[in-house]
Amino acid sequence: MSRAIELRDVSKKYGDSYAVRQVSFTVEPGEFLVLLGPSGCGKSTVLRMIAGLEDITEGELFLGGEHANSLLPRERDMSMVFQNFALYPTMTSRENIGFPLSLRDPAADHDPAVEATARMLAIEDLLERLPGQLSGGERQRVAMGRAISRRPSVFLLDEPLASLDARLRHHLRTEISRISAELDATTLYVTHDQSEAMSLGDRVAVLRDGVLQQLSPPQDLYARPANVFVAAFVGTPRINLLDGVVHAPLDGPMALHLGRQRLLLPQPLSVDHQLLRIQQGRRIIVGLRPEDIRIAPPGRARPREAALTGTVEHVEYQGHEALVHVNTGSRPAVVPDLEASRPRAEGRLTSGPRKRRFGRVKDRAAAALSPHAPLLSAAPAPHPAPAPADSPHERRTTVTADLVLRSTPQERVRAGAQVPLLVDLERLYVFDHTGSRICPAPDGMPALDH
């Protein structure tokens, strides 16, 4: 029978520094919850505290409603699989899988249970082999077999697929999802891979620097990210994030200024856009998903689209789609922690000024990686120089693209071309100077009076 896991204000300190700070959440019985975040954000520490492998410094843990802070690991009825799960090298797969059962009851015949587990993992043919005779993926399956053979009520997985190649990872991901449902176990799965998290989790908890940022179903995480960090961590290619300023004149249309260009907010203003008025004159971050921008002239604009123009820096063909990297002369916002963990595709980087500018961005990101790093960098970079479309030399030496958009592979655009862009402002994201989402309005915000 599956059990709930509840953390109440749980913190972990190593020496003087916090690895996890006041994390609270509940995993419902039978739920599949993924802990997602960049390297070092505290995911494994949370898992290890639940397993009883680390003491909890502050806060409380409940398992199936019972206070569990001081339970020994073996009293918790959990199984854990690590990235490099060690099998006993002198035992066959059958013996490895049956080992936890023999520990519990040495006299019983465990073959039926071992074979049922092997069928679940499609490794019946490997039962008589030693670990040295298995591939990495096969070993990981046997390791999972060992973890699930005694049908735990809680299943903890710490990056179990990280050392496998992409195809195998994808295949085993589907199997883990199926097995977890079949076992009816409460599953907690740690990963830094957002696509793994989005495809596996009933809900996903995003951690940054030991602090829980958001816990939501994958669809909500993508559509309603609580802050700029979550918005940027979830989704490939990454959301475009641009530094901007709100201009809300009393006698004219409202606009978001983005360096050389501006996005005119469509009239009549939506409720979400009206709420931006109070940000007049303030620095904000504009978020545009690559699928919400298209190459088309202003005359083809749909009702809630706004026009920009840009210079194509390069085109990445992906087979089913093309990613077009465009320079609009705006300034990309820097989100600390992300620059190191998910480097975005760069355009050609061929000469000095651009390399130096990239170096400055890296330095700022590194400086911001302190334990109390703000969501946004405090020292914005100078505006990049405009990219003239007619000078090949200038093109080689100017800035990286500031927008990436998704297009069809049939799109015939080439580097250096000036292109008209239409942006779907119905799907506009805006974050305030602290990084919190202010458009769409935060959940639970009272509606405006008319």
Ligand SMILES: Nc1ncnc2c1ncn2[C@@H]1O[C@H](COP(=O)(O)OP(=O)(O)OP(=O)(O)O)[C@@H](O)[C@H]1O
């Ligand atoms: N035994 C330890 N002693 C001191 N610091 C530790 C210890 N274990 C972890 N930490 C620190 O705690 C923080 C969180 O580590 P943790 O392993 O939980 O991160 P993570 O998100 O799982 O990272 P990764 O994805 O790289 O495994 C890190 O800064 C790490 O250096």
